[in-house]
Amino acid sequence: MMARGDVEKIEANGKLKIHVANSMLGDNVQVEADLVVLAVGMVPNSADGELIRELHDSRHQAETSESSQVRETSAARAEELLKHEGTEILNLEYRQGPDLPTLKYGFPDSPFICFPYESRRTGVYAAGTVHAPMDAVQAAEDGLGAAMKAVQCIEMAKRGEAVHPRAGDTGYPDFFLQRCTQCKRCTEECPFGTLNEDEKGTPEFFPLRCRRCGICMGACPERIVNFQDYSVLMVAEMIKAFEVPEDYEEKPRIVALMCENDALPALETAAANGATWNPWTRIIPVRCLGSMNIVWLAEALSRGVDGVILIGCKFGDDYQCHYVRGSELANTRLDNVGETLERLALEPERVKLVELSHDEFERIPTILDEFAEELDEMGPNPLKGF
Structure with a gap:
């Protein structure tokens, strides 16, 4: 007899009686057996x-x-x-x-959907049953794939390039440590452990660990972390470059900060399929929503922009963020922004975060149009014109 279900208990009464719930038959089942063999789950030897x-x-x-x-x-x-x-x-x-940081059941944490061999420690690859439950043939294939990734990582490190997802990027974050307050946000929030600390709590940068996500840049309240080609000031200047219509023109201005890994490709796919959306929206790509610095929101709203929408990868237990925690960190920062907006007599709803995967490109027009309608109902930003 073969059956699928959840074994609730096994009783010894002459023979073995198995109590099975949620069976394929739809009812709880009791089966008498001479021998019961229990499957042993795979548990990795990990820390x-x-x-x-x-x-x-x-x-x-x-x-x-x-x-x-x-x-x-x-x-x-x-x-x-x-x-x-x-x-x-x-x-x-x-x-x-x-x-290695672990996710579930002792298996290493990793953005499996995009990079199945990757771990959160650059150049360290888990393979075989340490990586996930698998048989001997699968483990051999997994080991081969991890070895190839390790070779790729060594070659790119020799050239000073980042590994995936920003493969080939030769830029590094620059830290103006003279203004560092040792708040430790960058060292704690970096998903890849790029930064250590000295005895005072000042960050120590290890370039070979860096994935160039910019999460440290978004975490820093003093804005002392920047890249040569991606900085807090650079994005702030993009926001300043937008024309903000006057309130009597009845044309709200919306700034959309979109993750370059999932949200922006979804937007491009939607456009390629002929989708249209509200013309009040201005798009700014970011490396990761985790690189979003609160200064950008303040800059946009103080200039009279009516709303800011952040669109990035999905987070949670089944996260899809290429940088593991970027969208989740951005969402946490927005909780603090809401209180600040209320003190400025601005509605917290003027700033919104939306989770989106690449295959949900059909949602893009609806997301942007609905946000525009919400802002239209709220009315113009009271700071417009100041």
Whole structure:
């Protein structure tokens, strides 16, 4: 007998009685058997680098913090994470932990949809059953693919180029450390561990780890991180270059910041298929929504732009962001922006974030047109003309 279902329990009563729920028959089933063979799940031999780092940080705070409450909380957290002590495997010298970040069941975190061999540590590739559950033949093929990716990474590193997704990019972020406040946002938010810290908390840049996503640029409140060909000032100047109609013209102006990895290709696909959308919209491509600096929103709204829409990759458990956490980080920053807009007597709805995958290009006209209608109902930006 072959059946699919969830085994709730097995009872021994002369024979073995198996209780199966959610079976293909539609009912709970009880089956008597002489022998029961249970499938053993594959569990990778891995370590959670981020939790190991948190264990070390909690111990440090428990020993050095001036606040008794912080010391107690940190000591309790360190006790919870004690099981991760001594589990290091790779012993990487990364601020974010000595091993690969994990996603589920101990398997390494990775943007699998776009880069199946990639991990969040540049030049480190997981293969075989460490990568995902697979049989021997699949593991051999997986190892071959990872080896080819490693060769590609070595060749590109020799030329000073970034690996995917911005393959071939030779630019690097420049840090004006004289103005650094050691807030640690860049070192903590970088999904790839590009930045370590010195004893004071000042970021230390490792160029071979960098993917050129610009998330550190978006994270910095002091705007001290920039690329030669992509900077906070450059995008701010693009926003200033737009003509903003006067309120009596009844033509709202909308700025759309679109991720170059999924949202912008979706827009181009929609245009190639003959789609049209609201002409009030002006498009600015960004490397990743995570590179969005709050200054851009302030610049746009202070100039009288009626609304800003951010369109990027999907985030969450089944994220599709090429840079892992970019869209999620942008969404977190917008929570703080909403409070600021309310203090300025501006509706928080004037700034909106939309998740979009490349194959959802048909949604582009609807997204932009509906946002334009919402702004039309709200009325012109009260800062227009100042």
